[in-house]
Amino acid sequence: MKFVLAPDSFKESLTAKEVADAMEIGIKRVLPDAKCIKVPMADGGEGTVQSLVDGTNGTLYEVEVTGPIGNKVKARYGILGDNETAVIEMAEASGIHYVQGEERNPMLTTTFGTGEVIKAALDKGIKKILIGIGGSATNDGGIGMLQALGGRFLDKEGNEIAFGGGSLDKLDKIDLSNFDERIKDIELEVACDVSNPLTGENGASAIFGPQKGATPEMVKILDENLEHFAKIVKDQVGKDFANEKGAGAAGGLGFALITFCQGCLKPGIDIVIKYSNLEEKMKDASYVITGEGCIDNQTKFGKTPYGVAQIAKKFDIPVIAISGKLGEGYKELYNYGFDALLSILPGIMTLDNALSSGKENIENTVEDIVRLLNL
CATH class of the missing domain: 3.40.50.10350 (Glycerate kinase; domain 1)
Incomplete structure (x- = not known):
C-alpha cells in the first residue's frame, strides 16, 4: 500500500x-x-514556511528586523530545496501577535520588517519569492515594506513620512530612484485568501482595522489615508490596483506587492500544493x-x-x-x-x-x- x-x-x-x-x-x-x-502542508498562513522547508528539504534562516511597533524582532524565512525559491510569512516580521491589547494601533504599525525579510531573501540570490500575508498588525498600505526596499515616501517638505497608516495623508511624492532593482527580476507569488479591495466599506480599514485596534474614528481616517495613497500612486506611478481583489489584504500590503513588486495574488493552498509537488x-x-x-x-x-x-x-x-x-x-x-x-x-x-x-x-x-x- x-x-x-x-x-x-x-x-x-x-x-x-x-x-x-x-x-x-x-x-x-x-x-x-x-x-x-x-x-507537510499549509494554506499560506502560519506554518507555511516550516511546511515548505520540511517538504522540500530546504533551509530555515532567522533575521533580526523591525517589528510592527518599531522594536526589534526575530523573523524566520526559508529557502526551498531548489535553492532558488524563498518562502516568507509577513506575520513573522509584522504580525499582530507582536502587539498586545491596548498597544494595538494601526495608525502607527509598520510593514518595514517584512521588507527587511524580503531584502534578506534577495541577498541569498533567489529567483522566486512566495509570501503569505495573513496575520498582520498593520494598515500602512505596504509603505513600510517599500521603504525597507529603498522606496522613499516624502511629505511636502521632502521628509520621509512616519511609520503607520496614520501618516499616509502626509504623502506628497514617491521617489523610487533607489528602490531595489532585484525585485523586477524575480517571480513573486502572494498567498492571499481574501478578496477585499484597498478602500471602501469592504476595504482594508473597515473590515480588518478593528481587529488590529482601530476605533471607528481611526477606521475613517485610515480609509481616507489609503485612498490618498492610491491616488498619489495612480498620478505618479501610473498604476491603479486599488480595486483589485486582495489589494486590501494585510492592511494594503497586497496593493503594494501588486503595484510595486509585480506580485501575483493566489489562494495560499494552491501555492503550497504547487511547490510541495503534491499532485505528482x-x-x-x-x-x-x-x-x-x-x-x-x-x-x-x-x-x-x-x-x-x-x-x-x-x-x-x-x-x-x-x-x-x-x-x-x-x-x-x-x-x-x-x-x-x-x-x-x-x-x-x-x-x-x-x-x-x-x-x-x-x-x-x-x-x-x-x-x-x-x-
Missing part, C-alpha cells in the same frame, strides 16, 4: 511534519512495508490521509484538508481526514471529496492534555484506521 500523508499543523501541538511523522508510525505498526510519502506525489496512492487541529464547515473554504482532498479526487483516491476537533457542520465535507472524518481524541480531556498528547493520539488513531482498512 502507498499512503500519502499530507496534513497541516495541529496548532500549538505539532508542526505539519511532526503530524506526518506520527501518522507514519501508526501505519507502520500495522503495515511495516507500507510506502509512506510525507508531504499523490499519483498511484492507495489512500491519502490529511488533517489539521479543527475541521468544520469552514474547512471547505480553502483550508488545507480541502485542498488536499480536491487533488485526490482527480485520481479517485480515498481521503481520510483526522482532527483534534470535528466542529459544527463537518459532515458537509462528505460532499467535498472526503471519505472519512475522525477525531483523534480518545475521550474527554482538557485542552492542555489534548495539545500535549497530540503525537500519541495521532499515532493511535491512524493505527486504528489502518487496522480497519487492512481487514
